Amino acid sequence: MKRTARFAAVGVIAALALTGCGKNDDDGDDNENGADANASVCESADGDGPAIGLAYDVGGRGDQSFNDSAYAGLENAVEEYDATCVEGEATDGEAESAREDRLRNMADQGLNPIIGVGFAYSESVNAVAPDFPDISFAVIDGFDPDTEPNDNVAYLGFAEEQGSFLVGVAAALKTETDQLGFVGGVHNDLIKKFEAGFVAGATAVNPDIKVAVNYIEESDLAGFNDPEGGNQAATALYEGGADIVYHASGASGSGVFEAAATADAWAIGVDSDQYLTAPADQQEHILTSMLKRVDVATFNMVESVVDGEPLTSYVVYDLSQDGVGYSTSGGFIDDITTDIDEYADQIISGEIQVPTAP
Incomplete structure (x- = not known):
């Protein structure tokens, strides 16, 4: 049944x-x-x-x-x-x-x-x-x-694209360079949902914002378990001007956080509240996480x-x-949660249709 x-x-x-x-x-x-x-x-x-x-x-x-x-x-x-x-x-x-x-x-x-x-x-x-x-x-x-x-x-x-939209909003409201980055573990339809939602959320706030994208692997699932690959992909984005990078790369995300700490920039976690499990020296660089329950x-x-x-x-x-959402650990986005939640209400009501592909 x-x-x-x-x-x-x-x-x-x-x-x-x-x-x-x-x-x-x-x-x-x-x-x-x-x-x-x-x-x-x-x-x-x-x-x-x-x-x-x-x-x-x-x-x-x-x-x-x-x-x-x-x-x-x-x-x-x-x-x-x-x-x-x-x-x-x-x-x-x-x-x-x-x-x-x-x-x-x-x-x-x-x-x-x-x-x-x-x-x-x-x-x-x-x-x-x-x-x-x-x-x-x-x-x-x-x-x-x-x-x-x-x-x-x-x-x-x-609906990963919906949660990704919300952290895209957060990134757009917090960026100082109007340049963001996205690191995907494997270039497949599932991870492209994260990318599409993130870009849509960021550009909903600022249509002129730029989002650069790096994938660790084209099809090899090892892209979800490659911290060094995550570090390299994120480092390239930070060096290109991004001050906030969102990852959807599984265990490779630890490398993204390392790159954020080195660049003294922001990263956005995925799936769980990654602020809670990151090393202390990386926590101050995790702006928020997209929660996937x-x-x-x-x-x-x-x-x-x-x-x-x-x-x-x-x-x-x-x-x-509440199958997807965003975290507030660290208090880094406490000043913009009202704005983020307004976008969430528009998604729930159907006023905003979030794309599922870039």
Whole structure:
């Protein structure tokens, strides 16, 4: 049965602030950073609730961005429903068969639901889900490769362009050079939504503003786990005159923040409130972050299975549902939040239609 998504009260900010860089591989072994503060909730969860499978994208738990937001939703689901869980993680350049094997291994263990974090799991979920009709699968930012959808798969998407529009407004109101920058991890349709929204928001404030764009990779997903590439891409933008750079590049964003600190300029984070997880010397350079509530989507998928009405087909989390937004940590944009919120109201009302492509 198809079910309309509803939002749970999820403490993502605190969870992300405490999330460390320790990761589990598919066998559940800790890496060398496996201190208690970095341990996964899956290591100690032993309840009798649902058994959840969470398959991370490249960068995994500890990326302080997209994957960590999914983990925050997992933590809340484990606590709320006395659940157990198993984690897996994609590696740079891995074969499609590796993703399929990861999901199939989770399904063989009887995990339900199984959530792939990132569009790259779309094909593998499509291949595995038909063999396990009694298990519910979900893909964050996913798409259905077939014209005949699987009844046991949900594609959980976001209106990233709307949240990006708002941080574009913030950047335009704060820039002193009228030159902004955007760093994308991979030049694909999903990341171009971030670019399009950011440019639209900035030019809504000032039609003459300039936004320069750099992508780390054209198609290689390694662009989401390349801090040095993020640093180089952002440095080129700062040297070109940008005083604020927005990134949508996953774990590569740490390099963008390093470049901002070196240039004594501003950066804008993505997916989670990255001010909370950045090193102290970088925090003063993070103007705001575009919030993408992957935690809520993850929690809601688990909740729907617990309720016996699993989410299926396409579910979009937009500004009207608080599915996207912006952060105010650091207080750097406190003087312009009223202006930003006025634009948000216009998006929600339909007065402003935000583009999804540059």
